[in-house]
Amino acid sequence: MSARGRILARLKARRGKQPAAAESISTAPVLGPDLLDRFCDRVARLGSDVVRVSTLRDAPSAVARYLDAHAIPRRAVCWTELLALPWRESSVTVEARAARADDPVGITGVSAAIAETGTLMLASGPQTPAGVSLLPETHVAIVPSSALLATMEDAWVRLRGQAPMPRAVNFVSGPSRTADVEQTVTLGAHGPRRVLLVVAEH
């Protein structure tokens, strides 16, 4: 018998001694009606920058202003779905491809924006490579208000309703961080040093 066989046999033999297990209860909190305000509040507390714009088409100019303010080159790798926005009008060069270690900026959309904790859900795919939100030092996320959901449970329901599981679902809640040195939180560990959320209200 293989290791697999022996392990499962042992587990099955001991299973009979189990009491009936309780059913799972959801712990998802009930949030108030204003998800957008809660989301933005949480995001700011986590050390990300937030800019609210009217529509998605206003995003490129907000991004350009932010990059200039931080002396970051206006050069980014981005998700395919965002190519249609007016980047050229704001003098931001974007390319839809896999991210490289030397890309200064990565621009993504989101599968969902979770208000409970100020978290972005990013699902990998041919047009949404996982590295775009990971390799560059600056991560910009364009968040339409339609992406807002209350909890992670809601986000799973939405994602599973759309497609089979992607290879990687990443829940991102701010710039990378570590507290390994003297328990002092330092932003900018191995992932992005800064995160900008551009929230489009309409």
Add this chain to the structure above:
Amino acid sequence: MQVTSDEFKPKAHEALGNARLQHALGHLQTHFVANRARAFREIDFEAVRDAGAAIRERALADLPRYLEQFEQAAVAAGAEVHWAETADEANRIIADLARRHAVRKIVKSKSMVTEECALNEALERAGLDVVETDLGEYILQLAQEPPSHIIAPVLHKNKEEIARLFAEKHRRPRQEGIAELVAEAREMLRPQFVAADMGVTGANFLIAETGSVMLVTNEGNGRLCTTLPRVHVALAGIEKVVPTLADAATLARLLPRSATGQSISNYISVLTGTRRAGDLDGPEHMHIVLLDNGRSHLLGTPMQPILRCIRCGACMNHCPVYQNVGGHAYGWVYPGPMGAVLTPLYVGLEHAVDLPNASTFCGACVEVCPVKIPLTDLMRELRAQQYERHLRSRAERYALVLWAWLARHPRAYAWAAALLAGVLRWLGGRARTLPGARQWTAGRTLPRSEGRTFRALYRRRRAA
């Protein structure tokens, strides 16, 4: 990691005298304990941990079914699932995978189960280059030391020690600031991620519903290890399985708050299988190694609840013993209250005989455990087993035999108590060390008694 769990007493003694360590351990109270309390004010801790305990028990109650469901779903997504009965087997499987995929460089995300198996040493013996990428583990790798805490592995080191270590090993001018040290580590490690052939991680949870590996992290190194290299290997204990994605969402409320006081950790990655057709990044090969190493033997026994453990570290953060001696004294991967239970169970009670006794049974661990493991009950059960197997000193055994006899003979008990009350009236109230009980009396003043036992006084007052 070498097992030195039989050296608890001398190591604890050494730790108490180490001023630098004592200063570092102060962070447990000011950071971990305080931050956890603040984070749990946001939610109903008792209600959420009831749900957490139920989820873990539900998985354990039907473990073979959930493991098979997990395997099926993972394989359908392109992963290969391997089963290892022992640590050696797991190491062999992973070394073979490295050979099969022509791997030379491996980047690792922090994983306690890989420490349990001493995986790094096995891979290095096989000629592989293994780089730890979690900042704390990277520091430990440079210093060639074991971790002292399951969440904050270099809790025992201060900034100056780390600065000195970096200057020496990186051969660069010494940095003083914490931000600069972190930036230097980022710079040194980034090229390693890019050059690596294989990423090795653990798994905070295995999700049966979808065959996914869930990683709860903050630094981004876990994501880099599982995005850039062409092979990903995840090693996980069989007890890590949870039934559904919704269950994982509940545990995501408990784990970060219990561990670091965060409402949510910076990154939660749910990884399912290999690169899909059309994907531009991600591993081409994914291997999940399911490890038994003693876990299946605990199922169906009174010790089963320890398998619920989600490795948050809250128990050790709140433990007065751990707070004073730190993690190295426990002699293995798992310190504090959960280590006092797990280490004897995995390495043998005879090799860790002082660990279940390294507790005052204050119950702080039980109060904070997010999955309600009855840790003090489990330690008591191990103490009972020690007694059955004659593992403790003869003096201790005779003391317990005497105590048991007195407890069954009330008149003799009353006589002995009256004698003791008289002695304490004469001897007590002054600081003195007693021969034969030097450890106990060196730091304590003998209580003074008024000369009579409670029962005698009670009898007298009732008669009056």
